[in-house]
Amino acid sequence: MTIQTKSIELPRLDARAVAVFEHALSQGSIKRRTPGAPEVPAALGLTPEEAEEACRTLLLLRLLRPAPGSPGELIPVSPDAAAAEAVGPLEAQVAQAAAHAHSVREDLRSLMPHYRAARRERDRRQGVDVLPDLAAASALLTEESARCREEVFSIQPGGGRAAHRLGDAIERDLAMLRRGVRMRTLYQHSARASLSTQGYVETLTEAGAEYRTAAELPDRAVVFDRSVAFLPRRTDGGPGEGAVLVRNPDVVAYLCRVFDQHWSGATPFRGGSGAAYKEVGASLRRALVGLLAEGAKDEVIARRMGMSLRTCRRHIAELLEELGAESRFQGGALAERAGLTGEE
Numbered sequence: 001m002t003i004q005t006k007s008i009e010l011p012r013l014d015a016r017a018v019a020v021f022e023h024a025l026s027q028g029s030i031k032r033r034t035p036g037a038p039e040v041p042a043a044l045g046l047t048p049e050e051a052e053e054a055c056r057t058l059l060l061l062r063l064l065r066p067a068p069g070s071p072g073e074l075i076p077v078s079p080d081a082a083a084a085e086a087v088g089p090l091e092a093q094v095a096q097a098a099a100h101a102h103s104v105r106e107d108l109r110s111l112m113p114h115y116r117a118a119r120r121e122r123d124r125r126q127g128v129d130v131l132p133d134l135a136a137a138s139a140l141l142t143e144e145s146a147r148c149r150e151e152v153f154s155i156q157p158g159g160g161r162a163a164h165r166l167g168d169a170i171e172r173d174l175a176m177l178r179r180g181v182r183m184r185t186l187y188q189h190s191a192r193a194s195l196s197t198q199g200y201v202e203t204l205t206e207a208g209a210e211y212r213t214a215a216e217l218p219d220r221a222v223v224f225d226r227s228v229a230f231l232p233r234r235t236d237g238g239p240g241e242g243a244v245l246v247r248n249p250d251v252v253a254y255l256c257r258v259f260d261q262h263w264s265g266a267t268p269f270r271g272g273s274g275a276a277y278k279e280v281g282a283s284l285r286r287a288l289v290g291l292l293a294e295g296a297k298d299e300v301i302a303r304r305m306g307m308s309l310r311t312c313r314r315h316i317a318e319l320l321e322e323l324g325a326e327s328r329f330q331g332g333a334l335a336e337r338a339g340l341t342g343e344e
Contacts, residue, residue, distance in 0.1 A: 010060060010061060010086060010087070010090065011057045011060055011061065013057070013061070014054075014057070016044075016046055016050055016051075016053070016054040017054040017057040017058055017061075017063075019044050019046070019054070020038070020040060020044070020046070020051060020054040020055060020058060021058055021063055021064070021076060023040055023041070023044060024058075024064060024074065024075070024076040025076050028075065028076075029067060029073045029074060029075045029076075030055070030064070030073070030074045031072060031073060032055065032072050032073070032074055038051050038052065038055050038074065055074065058074075059074070060086070061082055061086050062077055062081070062082035062085040062086045063076065063077055063079065063082045064076060064077065065077055127246060127247035127248035127249075127251070128244065128245070128246055128247075128248065129244070129245040129247075130233065130242065130244055130245075131233070131242040131243045131244065131245060132241070132242045133241050133242045134241055134242060136242060137230065137242050137243035138168075140230075140243075140245060141222065141230060141243075142172060144224045144228055144230075145172050145173075145175070145176055145224070146175075147224070147225075148176055148179075148181050148224040148225055149179070149181065149225060150181060150182065150225050151181060151182045151183075151184075151224075151225055151226065152176060152181055152182075152183050152184075152222070152223065152224050152225070153183070153184040153185065153186075153222075153223055153259050153263075154184075154185045154186070154220075154221065154222040154223070155185075155186045155217055155218060155219070155220055155221045155222075155258075155259060155262070156185060156186065156187050156188075156191070156217075156220060157188055157216075157217040157218070157219065157220060157306055158188065158190075158191075158306040159188065159190040159191055159193070159194060159306050159307055159308070160190070160191045160193065160194020160195075160196060160197035160198075161191070161194070161196070161197055161200070162196070163196040166196055166197070166200040169200075170200060170203065170204070173204055173209065174204070174207055177204070177207045177208045177209060178207075182208075182210075183204070183208070183209040183210065184209070184210045184211075184212075184259075184263065185209065185210070185211050185212075186211075186212055186213070186214060186217055186259065186262055186263060186266055187211065187212075187213045187217075187269065188213060188214060188215065188216070188217055188305065188306035188307075189213045189214065189215055189267075189280040189283065189284050189287075189305075189306075190305060190306040190307040190311070191213060191269075191306070192213060192269060192280065193311075197271070198271040199271065200271070201269060201270065201271030202270065202271035203271075205270045205271060210268075211268070211269040211270070211271070212263060212266035212267055212268050212269055213266055213267055213269045213280060214262055214265065214266040214267070214283075215280075215283050215284055215286070215287030215288075215305065216287060216304055216305065217262060217306070218258060218262070219231070219232060220232050221255055221258075221259070223252060223255055223256060223259070226252060226253075226256050227247065227249070227252060228245065228246070228247055228252070229245070229246040229247075229251065229252050229255050230243050230244070230245060230246075231243060231244045231246060231255075232244070267279055267280050267283060284305075284315070285319055285322075287305065288301070288305070288315055288316065288319055289319070289331075289335040291304065291305070292316070292328055292331065292335075293335075298312055298313055298316070301316070316328075319331065319335075323335060
């Protein structure tokens, strides 16, 4: 249904029209020759054309009207009555247009479920599937683990993983290793201090898995058979629940290159002993010095190093004490002199 309305255009009052209306009020009416200009006193300072234009404006605004039985005489009308007669139809037209706009808006909004469904299907065909919550992500992760035949690798930034998460994953991971799947995982150095992670890594290493750690890592990722990847889901406010399943070969290939590059420079980790943390002491200090040299705040350093703020500050204090520095600035200078800021 299409609604078409004839546009109603009303003129605006100007000083000339007001002067003519006031004259009509004082005299009770205005004589108007046909054809010809209205009879207005010269004191108003209007030319015949200006007086006629003022009368036309007043007639359109219903402030003047022909006297009954005397078309050549114009009489003034109450502004309230004139407003009701002149503006009423315009207001009705505006209300009708607003109602029509509201109806069209609701019609268009009714198509949003179809649009969202089509977009989800298009994303699925293009190799991207959003998993809205942890339950959906975990279920599909288990499914892809069962399908995996050759290789799985993962990037796990942050510190040690929670014991209950590792408990949920251990049987699934052992099942893949028993099928001959090669399993490699990258942690950050800070994970070496986690007892639950140490035990998990020790158990899985004995079954054939490989683990390495690095000072800093990119975002979390799990890739099966170099064809399916799980990435963290993002929202406007930061990390969100669920995950994003990616099958696009270009994106997955890029993730594989990122992993291979970080894996080649990482330090092997077999879990089980406190000495394992000492193996990466130099790498940890080098990364810490680099972040201090960048002027990063403690909170930023802790997040990038995958450790708690308290642990981060303890490492910074130990580093400054080891260098014999009384300030961060002095620590940076002494670290450079000691060769801790160059390439490893």
